[in-house]
Amino acid sequence: MTHNVKFKVKPGGKLSGRIRVPGDKSVSHRSIMLGSLAKGTTHVTGFLEGDDSLATLRAFQDMGVKIDGPNKGNVTIQGVGLRGLKKPNNPLDMGNSGTAMRLMSGILAGQNFDCELIGDASLSKRPMKRVTDPLSKMGANIQTATGGMPPLKMSNGQNLKAIHYDMPMASAQVKSCVLFAGLFAEGTTTVIEPAPTRDHTERMLNGFGYQVTSKKLDDSRSEISLVGGGELTASDIDVPSDISSAAFFMVAGAIAPEANLVIEHVGINPTRTGIIDILKLMGAQISLKNESIVGGEPVADIHIQSSKLKGIHIPEHLVPLAIDEFPVLFVAAAAAEGQTVLTGAEELRVKESDRIQVMVDALVAVGVDAVATEDGMIINGGKQSKQNAVIESHHDHRISMAMTMAGLNAVDDIVIDDCANVNTSFPTFLELANQIGMNVSIVKD
Numbered sequence: 541m542t543h544n545v546k547f548k549v550k551p552g553g554k555l556s557g558r559i560r561v562p563g564d565k566s567v568s569h570r571s572i573m574l575g576s577l578a579k580g581t582t583h584v585t586g587f588l589e590g591d592d593s594l595a596t597l598r599a600f601q602d603m604g605v606k607i608d609g610p611n612k613g614n615v616t617i618q619g620v621g622l623r624g625l626k627k628p629n630n631p632l633d634m635g636n637s638g639t640a641m642r643l644m645s646g647i648l649a650g651q652n653f654d655c656e657l658i659g660d661a662s663l664s665k666r667p668m669k670r671v672t673d674p675l676s677k678m679g680a681n682i683q684t685a686t687g688g689m690p691p692l693k694m695s696n697g698q699n700l701k702a703i704h705y706d707m708p709m710a711s712a713q714v715k716s717c718v719l720f721a722g723l724f725a726e727g728t729t730t731v732i733e734p735a736p737t738r739d740h741t742e743r744m745l746n747g748f749g750y751q752v753t754s755k756k757l758d759d760s761r762s763e764i765s766l767v768g769g770g771e772l773t774a775s776d777i778d779v780p781s782d783i784s785s786a787a788f789f790m791v792a793g794a795i796a797p798e799a800n801l802v803i804e805h806v807g808i809n810p811t812r813t814g815i816i817d818i819l820k821l822m823g824a825q826i827s828l829k830n831e832s833i834v835g836g837e838p839v840a841d842i843h844i845q846s847s848k849l850k851g852i853h854i855p856e857h858l859v860p861l862a863i864d865e866f867p868v869l870f871v872a873a874a875a876a877e878g879q880t881v882l883t884g885a886e887e888l889r890v891k892e893s894d895r896i897q898v899m900v901d902a903l904v905a906v907g908v909d910a911v912a913t914e915d916g917m918i919i920n921g922g923k924q925s926k927q928n929a930v931i932e933s934h935h936d937h938r939i940s941m942a943m944t945m946a947g948l949n950a951v952d953d954i955v956i957d958d959c960a961n962v963n964t965s966f967p968t969f970l971e972l973a974n975q976i977g978m979n980v981s982i983v984k985d
Protein backbone atom coordinates (compact mmCIF):
# COMPACT_ATOMS: atom_id res chain seq x y z
CA MET A 541 0.00 0.00 0.00
CA THR A 542 1.42 3.38 -0.87
CA HIS A 543 -1.03 5.70 0.88
CA ASN A 544 -1.01 6.27 4.63
CA VAL A 545 -3.77 4.36 6.36
CA LYS A 546 -5.08 5.69 9.66
CA PHE A 547 -7.42 3.83 11.96
CA LYS A 548 -10.12 5.70 13.84
CA VAL A 549 -11.51 3.80 16.81
CA LYS A 550 -14.72 4.73 18.60
CA PRO A 551 -14.74 3.94 22.31
CA GLY A 552 -16.66 1.08 23.89
CA GLY A 553 -18.60 -1.67 22.17
CA LYS A 554 -20.38 -4.85 23.07
CA LEU A 555 -18.27 -7.71 21.76
CA SER A 556 -19.51 -11.14 20.76
CA GLY A 557 -18.98 -13.88 18.21
CA ARG A 558 -16.73 -16.68 16.99
CA ILE A 559 -13.74 -15.68 14.90
CA ARG A 560 -10.77 -17.31 13.24
CA VAL A 561 -7.58 -15.26 13.03
CA PRO A 562 -5.02 -15.90 10.25
CA GLY A 563 -2.26 -18.50 10.28
CA ASP A 564 0.72 -18.38 12.59
CA LYS A 565 3.48 -16.14 11.23
CA SER A 566 6.39 -18.12 12.71
CA VAL A 567 5.04 -21.42 11.37
CA SER A 568 4.22 -19.87 7.96
CA HIS A 569 7.80 -18.61 7.47
CA ARG A 570 9.24 -21.97 8.46
CA SER A 571 6.83 -23.93 6.22
CA ILE A 572 8.21 -22.12 3.14
CA MET A 573 11.83 -22.46 4.28
CA LEU A 574 11.72 -26.16 5.10
CA GLY A 575 9.31 -27.00 2.27
CA SER A 576 11.79 -25.43 -0.16
CA LEU A 577 14.79 -27.25 1.32
CA ALA A 578 13.03 -30.64 1.45
CA LYS A 579 12.96 -33.32 -1.21
CA GLY A 580 9.43 -33.71 -2.58
CA THR A 581 6.22 -31.71 -2.56
CA THR A 582 4.93 -29.94 0.56
CA HIS A 583 1.30 -28.78 0.76
CA VAL A 584 0.66 -26.03 3.30
CA THR A 585 -2.83 -25.12 4.51
CA GLY A 586 -3.70 -22.11 6.69
CA PHE A 587 -0.65 -20.15 5.44
CA LEU A 588 -0.56 -16.52 6.61
CA GLU A 589 -1.06 -14.31 3.54
CA GLY A 590 0.64 -11.36 5.24
CA ASP A 591 3.49 -9.25 3.87
CA ASP A 592 6.08 -10.86 6.18
CA SER A 593 5.53 -14.48 5.22
CA LEU A 594 5.00 -13.46 1.58
CA ALA A 595 8.48 -11.89 1.64
CA THR A 596 9.88 -15.30 2.58
CA LEU A 597 7.80 -17.01 -0.12
CA ARG A 598 9.04 -14.61 -2.82
CA ALA A 599 12.65 -14.96 -1.69
CA PHE A 600 12.52 -18.72 -2.27
CA GLN A 601 10.80 -18.21 -5.64
CA ASP A 602 13.67 -15.85 -6.48
CA MET A 603 16.05 -18.70 -5.64
CA GLY A 604 14.38 -20.97 -8.18
CA VAL A 605 11.86 -22.83 -6.01
CA LYS A 606 8.50 -23.49 -7.68
CA ILE A 607 5.85 -22.37 -5.23
CA ASP A 608 2.14 -22.18 -6.14
CA GLY A 609 -0.15 -19.92 -4.13
CA PRO A 610 -1.03 -18.69 -1.69
CA ASN A 611 -4.63 -19.30 -2.57
CA LYS A 612 -6.96 -19.08 0.43
CA GLY A 613 -4.09 -20.18 2.65
CA ASN A 614 -3.05 -23.07 0.38
CA VAL A 615 0.54 -23.20 -0.82
CA THR A 616 2.30 -25.98 -2.74
CA ILE A 617 6.09 -26.09 -2.67
CA GLN A 618 8.21 -28.23 -4.98
CA GLY A 619 11.19 -28.70 -2.69
CA VAL A 620 14.65 -28.58 -4.26
CA GLY A 621 16.61 -30.32 -1.49
CA LEU A 622 19.25 -28.80 0.79
CA ARG A 623 21.65 -28.09 -2.08
CA GLY A 624 19.14 -27.07 -4.77
CA LEU A 625 18.70 -23.29 -4.29
CA LYS A 626 19.85 -21.02 -7.13
CA LYS A 627 21.56 -17.63 -6.94
CA PRO A 628 18.91 -14.88 -6.97
CA ASN A 629 19.25 -12.13 -9.61
CA ASN A 630 18.58 -9.32 -7.14
CA PRO A 631 18.94 -8.65 -3.39
CA LEU A 632 16.33 -10.58 -1.40
CA ASP A 633 13.88 -8.12 0.14
CA MET A 634 12.68 -9.18 3.59
CA GLY A 635 10.39 -6.14 3.96
CA ASN A 636 9.54 -5.55 7.63
CA SER A 637 10.37 -9.06 8.78
CA GLY A 638 13.16 -9.69 11.28
CA THR A 639 12.22 -13.36 11.39
CA ALA A 640 12.65 -13.70 7.62
CA MET A 641 16.03 -11.96 7.62
CA ARG A 642 17.48 -13.76 10.63
CA LEU A 643 16.30 -17.25 9.70
CA MET A 644 17.21 -16.83 6.04
CA SER A 645 20.73 -15.72 6.95
CA GLY A 646 21.30 -19.16 8.51
CA ILE A 647 20.09 -20.95 5.38
CA LEU A 648 21.97 -18.66 3.00
CA ALA A 649 25.26 -19.01 4.88
CA GLY A 650 25.26 -22.63 3.73
CA GLN A 651 24.91 -21.85 0.00
CA ASN A 652 27.65 -21.66 -2.57
CA PHE A 653 26.43 -18.37 -4.10
CA ASP A 654 26.77 -14.79 -2.88
CA CYS A 655 23.66 -12.81 -2.02
CA GLU A 656 22.32 -9.79 -0.21
CA LEU A 657 19.44 -9.43 2.26
CA ILE A 658 17.70 -6.06 2.48
CA GLY A 659 14.70 -4.69 4.41
CA ASP A 660 12.43 -1.69 4.95
CA ALA A 661 13.14 1.37 7.14
CA SER A 662 12.22 -0.43 10.39
CA LEU A 663 14.12 -3.64 9.62
CA SER A 664 17.16 -1.64 8.46
CA LYS A 665 17.53 -0.38 12.04
CA ARG A 666 17.35 -3.78 13.76
CA PRO A 667 20.38 -5.59 15.17
CA MET A 668 21.77 -8.44 13.07
CA LYS A 669 25.01 -8.98 15.00
CA ARG A 670 23.12 -11.56 17.06
CA VAL A 671 23.05 -13.76 13.93
CA THR A 672 26.22 -12.64 12.15
CA ASP A 673 28.32 -13.40 15.28
CA PRO A 674 27.48 -17.12 15.49
CA LEU A 675 27.44 -17.48 11.69
CA SER A 676 30.95 -15.95 11.49
CA LYS A 677 32.08 -18.45 14.13
CA MET A 678 30.79 -21.16 11.79
CA GLY A 679 32.95 -19.73 9.00
CA ALA A 680 30.43 -17.52 7.17
CA ASN A 681 31.56 -14.26 5.61
CA ILE A 682 28.90 -11.56 6.14
CA GLN A 683 29.18 -7.80 5.88
CA THR A 684 26.65 -5.53 7.55
CA ALA A 685 26.06 -1.78 7.56
CA THR A 686 27.49 0.23 10.48
CA GLY A 687 26.37 -1.03 13.88
CA GLY A 688 25.61 -4.53 12.60
CA MET A 689 22.44 -3.38 10.81
CA PRO A 690 21.06 -4.63 7.46
CA PRO A 691 21.73 -4.99 4.59
CA LEU A 692 23.57 -8.31 4.99
CA LYS A 693 26.06 -8.99 2.21
CA MET A 694 26.94 -12.66 2.21
CA SER A 695 30.03 -14.00 0.41
CA ASN A 696 29.41 -17.71 0.51
CA GLY A 697 31.00 -20.90 -0.72
CA GLN A 698 33.12 -21.83 2.30
CA ASN A 699 32.47 -25.04 4.24
CA LEU A 700 30.63 -24.25 7.46
CA LYS A 701 31.86 -25.73 10.75
CA ALA A 702 29.43 -26.92 13.42
CA ILE A 703 29.44 -24.90 16.66
CA HIS A 704 28.45 -25.17 20.27
CA TYR A 705 26.73 -21.84 20.83
CA ASP A 706 25.69 -20.41 24.19
CA MET A 707 23.09 -17.80 23.16
CA PRO A 708 23.49 -14.48 24.97
CA MET A 709 19.72 -13.80 24.78
CA ALA A 710 16.55 -15.93 24.69
CA SER A 711 15.82 -15.71 20.96
CA ALA A 712 14.04 -18.26 18.78
CA GLN A 713 15.27 -16.39 15.72
CA VAL A 714 18.92 -16.76 16.67
CA LYS A 715 18.41 -20.39 17.71
CA SER A 716 16.71 -21.16 14.39
CA CYS A 717 19.35 -19.33 12.37
CA VAL A 718 22.17 -21.35 13.94
CA LEU A 719 20.26 -24.64 13.59
CA PHE A 720 19.54 -23.89 9.92
CA ALA A 721 23.22 -23.13 9.28
CA GLY A 722 23.98 -26.35 11.17
CA LEU A 723 22.10 -28.32 8.48
CA PHE A 724 24.91 -27.37 6.10
CA ALA A 725 27.81 -27.75 8.55
CA GLU A 726 29.99 -30.74 9.23
CA GLY A 727 29.40 -32.21 12.69
CA THR A 728 26.98 -31.52 15.52
CA THR A 729 25.67 -27.98 15.99
CA THR A 730 24.40 -27.23 19.48
CA VAL A 731 22.57 -24.14 20.69
CA ILE A 732 22.07 -23.45 24.38
CA GLU A 733 19.11 -21.23 25.13
CA PRO A 734 19.05 -19.33 28.45
CA ALA A 735 15.24 -19.65 28.69
CA PRO A 736 12.63 -21.56 26.66
CA THR A 737 11.73 -19.87 23.35
CA ARG A 738 9.30 -20.93 20.62
CA ASP A 739 10.27 -24.34 19.32
CA HIS A 740 8.53 -24.42 15.91
CA THR A 741 11.86 -24.94 14.13
CA GLU A 742 12.67 -28.04 16.17
CA ARG A 743 9.16 -29.46 15.76
CA MET A 744 9.04 -28.83 12.03
CA LEU A 745 12.52 -30.24 11.38
CA ASN A 746 11.50 -33.39 13.21
CA GLY A 747 8.26 -33.42 11.16
CA PHE A 748 10.41 -33.32 7.99
CA GLY A 749 12.32 -36.37 9.22
CA TYR A 750 15.40 -34.44 10.43
CA GLN A 751 16.39 -35.42 13.92
CA VAL A 752 16.76 -32.58 16.42
CA THR A 753 17.39 -33.35 20.07
CA SER A 754 16.48 -31.08 22.98
CA LYS A 755 17.79 -31.60 26.51
CA LYS A 756 16.93 -29.57 29.60
CA LEU A 757 20.08 -28.45 31.42
CA ASP A 758 18.34 -26.88 34.44
CA ASP A 759 15.08 -25.08 35.25
CA SER A 760 15.48 -22.56 32.46
CA ARG A 761 18.34 -23.59 30.12
CA SER A 762 18.13 -26.16 27.33
CA GLU A 763 20.49 -27.57 24.75
CA ILE A 764 19.27 -28.19 21.20
CA SER A 765 21.39 -30.16 18.71
CA LEU A 766 21.40 -31.50 15.20
CA VAL A 767 23.97 -33.19 12.97
CA GLY A 768 24.67 -31.53 9.61
CA GLY A 769 24.56 -33.17 6.21
CA GLY A 770 21.21 -34.96 6.45
CA GLU A 771 18.15 -34.64 4.28
CA LEU A 772 14.65 -33.17 4.73
CA THR A 773 11.66 -35.08 3.43
CA ALA A 774 8.57 -33.13 2.34
CA SER A 775 5.69 -33.17 4.79
CA ASP A 776 2.30 -31.46 4.67
CA ILE A 777 1.75 -28.63 7.13
CA ASP A 778 -1.52 -27.36 8.64
CA VAL A 779 -0.71 -23.93 10.08
CA PRO A 780 -2.72 -23.15 13.24
CA SER A 781 -4.15 -19.65 13.84
CA ASP A 782 -1.59 -17.28 15.31
CA ILE A 783 -1.84 -16.86 19.09
CA SER A 784 -0.01 -13.53 18.68
CA SER A 785 -2.91 -12.29 16.51
CA ALA A 786 -5.52 -13.91 18.75
CA ALA A 787 -3.95 -11.97 21.65
CA PHE A 788 -5.51 -8.70 20.45
CA PHE A 789 -8.95 -10.23 20.71
CA MET A 790 -8.20 -11.95 24.03
CA VAL A 791 -7.39 -8.56 25.51
CA ALA A 792 -10.37 -6.93 23.74
CA GLY A 793 -12.66 -9.55 25.29
CA ALA A 794 -11.13 -9.09 28.73
CA ILE A 795 -11.31 -5.28 28.84
CA ALA A 796 -14.60 -4.57 27.02
CA PRO A 797 -17.47 -3.93 29.46
CA GLU A 798 -19.54 -6.64 27.78
CA ALA A 799 -17.84 -9.43 25.87
CA ASN A 800 -18.20 -13.09 25.02
CA LEU A 801 -15.78 -14.26 22.31
CA VAL A 802 -14.47 -17.52 20.93
CA ILE A 803 -11.27 -17.53 18.88
CA GLU A 804 -11.06 -20.81 16.99
CA HIS A 805 -8.24 -23.23 16.20
CA VAL A 806 -5.46 -21.18 17.83
CA GLY A 807 -1.94 -22.61 18.18
CA ILE A 808 -1.25 -23.16 21.89
CA ASN A 809 2.31 -24.44 21.69
CA PRO A 810 3.53 -24.16 25.33
CA THR A 811 6.40 -21.90 24.21
CA ARG A 812 3.79 -19.33 23.07
CA THR A 813 1.10 -19.34 25.76
CA GLY A 814 2.56 -16.70 28.10
CA ILE A 815 -0.29 -14.37 27.10
CA ILE A 816 -2.89 -16.79 28.49
CA ASP A 817 -0.93 -17.31 31.73
CA ILE A 818 -0.43 -13.56 32.24
CA LEU A 819 -4.07 -12.71 31.52
CA LYS A 820 -5.18 -15.44 33.95
CA LEU A 821 -2.88 -14.01 36.64
CA MET A 822 -4.55 -10.66 36.01
CA GLY A 823 -7.94 -12.26 36.64
CA ALA A 824 -9.18 -12.77 33.07
CA GLN A 825 -12.01 -15.21 32.42
CA ILE A 826 -10.29 -17.24 29.75
CA SER A 827 -10.54 -20.95 29.00
CA LEU A 828 -9.49 -23.47 26.35
CA LYS A 829 -11.93 -25.74 24.51
CA ASN A 830 -11.58 -28.51 21.90
CA GLU A 831 -7.87 -29.10 22.47
CA SER A 832 -6.19 -31.25 19.80
CA ILE A 833 -2.87 -31.79 18.02
CA VAL A 834 -2.67 -30.68 14.39
CA GLY A 835 0.48 -31.40 12.40
CA GLY A 836 2.66 -31.65 15.50
CA GLU A 837 1.36 -28.43 17.09
CA PRO A 838 -1.31 -28.22 19.84
CA VAL A 839 -4.42 -26.14 18.99
CA ALA A 840 -7.56 -25.09 20.88
CA ASP A 841 -10.51 -22.72 20.78
CA ILE A 842 -10.02 -19.84 23.23
CA HIS A 843 -13.07 -18.54 25.09
CA ILE A 844 -12.79 -15.09 26.66
CA GLN A 845 -15.32 -13.04 28.55
CA SER A 846 -15.40 -9.54 29.96
CA SER A 847 -13.27 -9.57 33.13
CA LYS A 848 -12.30 -7.42 36.07
CA LEU A 849 -8.55 -7.27 35.59
CA LYS A 850 -6.05 -6.45 38.32
CA GLY A 851 -2.46 -5.25 38.05
CA ILE A 852 0.35 -7.76 38.70
CA HIS A 853 4.15 -8.04 38.64
CA ILE A 854 4.57 -10.14 35.49
CA PRO A 855 6.73 -13.19 36.29
CA GLU A 856 9.98 -12.91 34.32
CA HIS A 857 9.94 -16.54 33.20
CA LEU A 858 6.79 -15.73 31.18
CA VAL A 859 8.47 -12.90 29.25
CA PRO A 860 9.98 -14.97 26.37
CA LEU A 861 6.73 -16.96 26.17
CA ALA A 862 4.71 -13.79 25.51
CA ILE A 863 7.39 -11.68 23.83
CA ASP A 864 5.24 -10.42 20.92
CA GLU A 865 2.16 -9.83 23.06
CA PHE A 866 3.44 -7.03 25.31
CA PRO A 867 2.03 -4.10 23.33
CA VAL A 868 -1.48 -5.44 23.86
CA LEU A 869 -0.71 -6.68 27.39
CA PHE A 870 0.20 -3.09 28.26
CA VAL A 871 -3.26 -2.11 27.05
CA ALA A 872 -4.75 -4.77 29.34
CA ALA A 873 -2.65 -3.42 32.24
CA ALA A 874 -3.86 0.12 31.49
CA ALA A 875 -7.45 -1.09 31.88
CA ALA A 876 -6.72 -3.11 35.04
CA GLU A 877 -7.14 -1.95 38.60
CA GLY A 878 -3.82 -1.28 40.33
CA GLN A 879 -0.22 -1.41 39.26
CA THR A 880 1.37 -3.68 36.68
CA VAL A 881 5.15 -4.00 36.62
CA LEU A 882 7.13 -5.61 33.80
CA THR A 883 10.84 -6.37 34.23
CA GLY A 884 13.36 -8.49 32.30
CA ALA A 885 11.95 -7.49 28.91
CA GLU A 886 14.77 -5.40 27.37
CA GLU A 887 14.36 -7.41 24.13
CA LEU A 888 11.20 -5.34 23.53
CA ARG A 889 13.45 -2.41 22.69
CA VAL A 890 14.71 -4.11 19.50
CA LYS A 891 11.46 -5.34 17.96
CA GLU A 892 9.77 -3.70 14.92
CA SER A 893 9.94 -0.57 17.10
CA ASP A 894 11.23 0.13 20.62
CA ARG A 895 8.06 -1.33 22.09
CA ILE A 896 8.76 -0.01 25.59
CA GLN A 897 9.16 3.64 24.61
CA VAL A 898 6.63 3.63 21.80
CA MET A 899 3.93 2.06 24.00
CA VAL A 900 4.66 4.40 26.92
CA ASP A 901 4.27 7.36 24.54
CA ALA A 902 1.04 5.90 23.12
CA LEU A 903 -0.47 5.16 26.53
CA VAL A 904 0.47 8.56 27.90
CA ALA A 905 -1.15 10.12 24.81
CA VAL A 906 -4.49 8.50 25.72
CA GLY A 907 -4.10 9.52 29.37
CA VAL A 908 -2.66 6.42 31.05
CA ASP A 909 -0.11 6.65 33.86
CA ALA A 910 2.75 4.65 32.31
CA VAL A 911 6.51 4.97 32.85
CA ALA A 912 9.29 3.26 30.89
CA THR A 913 12.11 1.49 32.69
CA GLU A 914 15.27 0.14 31.10
CA ASP A 915 13.87 -3.38 30.83
CA GLY A 916 10.12 -2.93 31.12
CA MET A 917 7.32 -0.65 32.24
CA ILE A 918 5.27 0.43 35.24
CA ILE A 919 1.60 1.07 34.53
CA ASN A 920 -1.00 2.34 36.97
CA GLY A 921 -4.27 1.17 35.48
CA GLY A 922 -7.64 2.90 35.39
CA LYS A 923 -9.85 4.86 33.03
CA GLN A 924 -8.07 6.61 30.15
CA SER A 925 -8.52 10.35 30.34
CA LYS A 926 -7.18 12.20 27.27
CA GLN A 927 -9.39 13.27 24.38
CA ASN A 928 -8.49 13.56 20.69
CA ALA A 929 -5.47 11.29 21.00
CA VAL A 930 -3.41 10.67 17.88
CA ILE A 931 -0.99 7.76 18.10
CA GLU A 932 2.07 6.95 15.99
CA SER A 933 2.62 3.28 15.14
CA HIS A 934 6.34 3.74 14.35
CA HIS A 935 6.18 1.21 11.48
CA ASP A 936 5.07 -1.45 13.96
CA HIS A 937 2.00 -3.58 13.23
CA ARG A 938 1.58 -4.65 16.83
CA ILE A 939 1.47 -1.02 18.04
CA SER A 940 -1.27 -0.27 15.49
CA MET A 941 -3.38 -3.22 16.63
CA ALA A 942 -2.70 -2.89 20.38
CA MET A 943 -3.73 0.77 20.37
CA THR A 944 -6.86 -0.09 18.39
CA MET A 945 -7.87 -2.23 21.36
CA ALA A 946 -7.09 0.67 23.72
CA GLY A 947 -10.09 2.33 22.05
CA LEU A 948 -12.37 0.02 24.05
CA ASN A 949 -11.34 1.78 27.25
CA ALA A 950 -11.03 5.34 25.87
CA VAL A 951 -13.06 8.46 26.62
CA ASP A 952 -13.03 9.64 23.03
CA ASP A 953 -12.11 8.53 19.49
CA ILE A 954 -8.49 7.46 19.03
CA VAL A 955 -6.71 7.96 15.72
CA ILE A 956 -3.74 5.73 14.97
CA ASP A 957 -1.42 6.92 12.23
CA ASP A 958 0.48 4.63 9.82
CA CYS A 959 -1.53 1.38 10.06
CA ALA A 960 -0.92 -0.21 6.64
CA ASN A 961 1.71 -2.24 8.54
CA VAL A 962 -1.13 -4.37 10.00
CA ASN A 963 -0.92 -6.28 6.70
CA THR A 964 2.46 -7.70 7.70
CA SER A 965 0.86 -10.17 10.11
CA PHE A 966 -2.93 -9.76 10.23
CA PRO A 967 -4.61 -8.69 6.95
CA THR A 968 -8.15 -9.40 8.27
CA PHE A 969 -7.71 -7.49 11.54
CA LEU A 970 -10.05 -4.60 10.78
CA GLU A 971 -12.77 -6.83 9.36
CA LEU A 972 -12.72 -9.08 12.44
CA ALA A 973 -12.62 -6.15 14.89
CA ASN A 974 -15.78 -4.71 13.33
CA GLN A 975 -17.39 -8.15 13.00
CA ILE A 976 -17.26 -8.70 16.78
CA GLY A 977 -18.79 -5.29 17.50
CA MET A 978 -15.96 -2.75 17.64
CA ASN A 979 -16.20 0.44 15.62
CA VAL A 980 -12.96 0.93 13.70
CA SER A 981 -12.84 2.80 10.40
CA ILE A 982 -10.11 3.70 7.93
CA VAL A 983 -9.17 7.31 7.35
CA LYS A 984 -7.05 7.81 4.22
CA ASP A 985 -4.74 10.74 3.65
Ligand code: S3P
Pocket residue numbers: 565566567639710711712713714716738863864887
Ligand atom coordinates in the same frame (compact mmCIF):
# COMPACT_ATOMS: atom_id res chain seq x y z
C1 S3P B 1 10.11 -15.28 16.18
C2 S3P B 1 10.83 -15.09 17.33
C3 S3P B 1 10.71 -13.91 18.19
C4 S3P B 1 9.45 -13.10 17.87
C5 S3P B 1 9.23 -12.94 16.40
C6 S3P B 1 9.09 -14.29 15.74
C7 S3P B 1 10.29 -16.49 15.38
O1 S3P B 1 11.82 -13.06 18.01
O2 S3P B 1 9.51 -11.84 18.48
O3 S3P B 1 8.06 -12.19 16.14
O4 S3P B 1 9.45 -16.80 14.52
O5 S3P B 1 11.30 -17.20 15.61
P1 S3P B 1 13.16 -13.21 18.89
O6 S3P B 1 13.78 -14.49 18.54
O7 S3P B 1 14.01 -12.04 18.48
O8 S3P B 1 12.72 -13.13 20.32
